[in-house]
Amino acid sequence: MPIVMTQPAESLNDAMGMVSIHGRAVLVAMLDPQTDELQLMHVTVPQPALQVAKPSSDRLTVGEFFDRLGTDLMIEFRMKFWKHTAVAHKIPACAAMQSQNTATARYSLPTKGVKPALATAASNR
Numbered sequence: 001m002p003i004v005m006t007q008p009a010e011s012l013n014d015a016m017g018m019v020s021i022h023g024r025a026v027l028v029a030m031l032d033p034q035t036d037e038l039q040l041m042h043v044t045v046p047q048p049a050l051q052v053a054k055p056s057s058d059r060l061t062v063g064e065f066f067d068r069l070g071t072d073l074m075i076e077f078r079m080k081f082w083k084h085t086a087v088a089h090k091i092p093a094c095a096a097m098q099s100q101n102t103a104t105a106r107y108s109l110p111t112k113g114v115k116p117a118l119a120t121a122a123s124n125r
Helices: 012-022 062-072 117-123
Strands: 003-006 026-031 038-043 074-077 086-091
Touching: 003 012, 012 026, 012 062, 026 062, 038 062, 062 074, 062 086
Parallel strands: 003 026
Antiparallel strands: 026 038, 038 086, 074 086
16 A cells, blocks of 8 residues: 655645545555654545545645544545545554564563474474
């Protein structure tokens, strides 16, 4: 799936122009300017089955759109250069993956009385 990396102050029109190039569903990514956390949204291709929405404002930024998704989680929207309405939904952050701990600290393996399977298999040869 294509990923379009954006900036909070970037025009939503410009970002969705990049989305349109791919002609299929896209992930749009942005770093939150306050927390530096990665934010993701999934954007569908415009759908003829949906009711045609009013075009989004030319002044709307990607950061403002992500803020709207923070409360609604899913939005039907249309850009002025799209004939049909698309759907965007925010992909929730995974707190465990944003932890500063390493993967081995999160998923520790038993250390006493257990031989690793690969070492056991190699010693039996």
